[in-house]
Amino acid sequence: MNDLTPGIGHNAPPDPIDTITATYEAEREEAANWTDGTPVENEAQMNEVDALRKAMRQWRLDLERGQKDATAPLRAVYQAELDRWKPTIEDAKRIEGCLVATVDAFKKRLAEEKRAAERAAWEAAEKARREAEAKAQAAADLEAQREAEAARQAAIDAEKAAQAARKDQVKGMRTVTRYEITDHKALLHWIAKNDREAVTAFIEAWAQKNHKANENADGLRVWTEKEAF
Known part of the structure; x- marks a missing residue:
C-alpha cells in the first residue's frame, strides 16, 4: 500500500449540511463583516445588507429543507413503531379501566x-x-x-x-380533588382580587391572540409600524 491509498471512510457520502453551507460560503464570510454591531449609514450599505440577508434566509431555508428530508425517514419509522404498539397499549388500558370500574x-x-x-x-x-x-x-x-x-x-x-x-387502608385507591364552578362571575371577581397575576397573564395572552380582530376593545390600543425583517 502506498501513500495514495484512500483511508477508511473515503466512500462516505458528503454531509448535506456541509454541501448546503458551502454554497453560501462567500455570503457568510461577508455577513460576518456586517454583524459587528455597527448600523448601516447609507442606502448603498442598506442594499448590500438586504442582499446578504436574503442569501442567509435562503441558506436557512435550504438547511431546513435538508433537515426535513434527512429526518423524514426516521420520523416515518418512529411513527410506524408508535402505531404498531398503540392498539395493544390502548387495549391494556381499556381492560385496566374496566377492572378499576x-x-x-x-x-x-x-x-x-x-x-x-x-x-x-x-x-x-x-x-x-x-x-x-x-x-x-x-x-x-x-x-x-x-x-x-x-x-x-x-x-x-x-x-x-x-x-x-x-x-388499615383499602389498596388501589387515591385521593382526587374535584371542582365545580357554581358562579362564573363571582369566581372571576375573586380571582381578580386574589390572583391579579393570573388575570394579567390571561389578558396579555388574549390581546396577543385577538388584537387584530378586536382593535377597538376597551383598554386596548392597536397600531401598525414598519420594521426590518
Missing part, C-alpha cells in the same frame, strides 16, 4: 367503613385515656392503684388499635 363502588364502600372504624377506634382511645386519668387521680389505695394501672394499659392498647385502624 368493577371494584370502584365496593372499594368506596369499604373505605368508608374503614374510616368509620378508625373514628370509632380513636373515640374509644380518647375515652380510655380520660378514664385512666380519672382513676389515676382517685387512686388512694392499692386496689385503686391497680385499677388505675389497668386503665392506663387499656388506654395504651386502645391508642395502638386506633393507630392500626389508621394504617
Whole structure:
C-alpha cells in the first residue's frame, strides 16, 4: 500500500449540511463583516445588507429543507413503531379501566367503613385515656392503684388499635380533588382580587391572540409600524 491509498471512510457520502453551507460560503464570510454591531449609514450599505440577508434566509431555508428530508425517514419509522404498539397499549388500558370500574363502588364502600372504624377506634382511645386519668387521680389505695394501672394499659392498647385502624387502608385507591364552578362571575371577581397575576397573564395572552380582530376593545390600543425583517 502506498501513500495514495484512500483511508477508511473515503466512500462516505458528503454531509448535506456541509454541501448546503458551502454554497453560501462567500455570503457568510461577508455577513460576518456586517454583524459587528455597527448600523448601516447609507442606502448603498442598506442594499448590500438586504442582499446578504436574503442569501442567509435562503441558506436557512435550504438547511431546513435538508433537515426535513434527512429526518423524514426516521420520523416515518418512529411513527410506524408508535402505531404498531398503540392498539395493544390502548387495549391494556381499556381492560385496566374496566377492572378499576368493577371494584370502584365496593372499594368506596369499604373505605368508608374503614374510616368509620378508625373514628370509632380513636373515640374509644380518647375515652380510655380520660378514664385512666380519672382513676389515676382517685387512686388512694392499692386496689385503686391497680385499677388505675389497668386503665392506663387499656388506654395504651386502645391508642395502638386506633393507630392500626389508621394504617388499615383499602389498596388501589387515591385521593382526587374535584371542582365545580357554581358562579362564573363571582369566581372571576375573586380571582381578580386574589390572583391579579393570573388575570394579567390571561389578558396579555388574549390581546396577543385577538388584537387584530378586536382593535377597538376597551383598554386596548392597536397600531401598525414598519420594521426590518
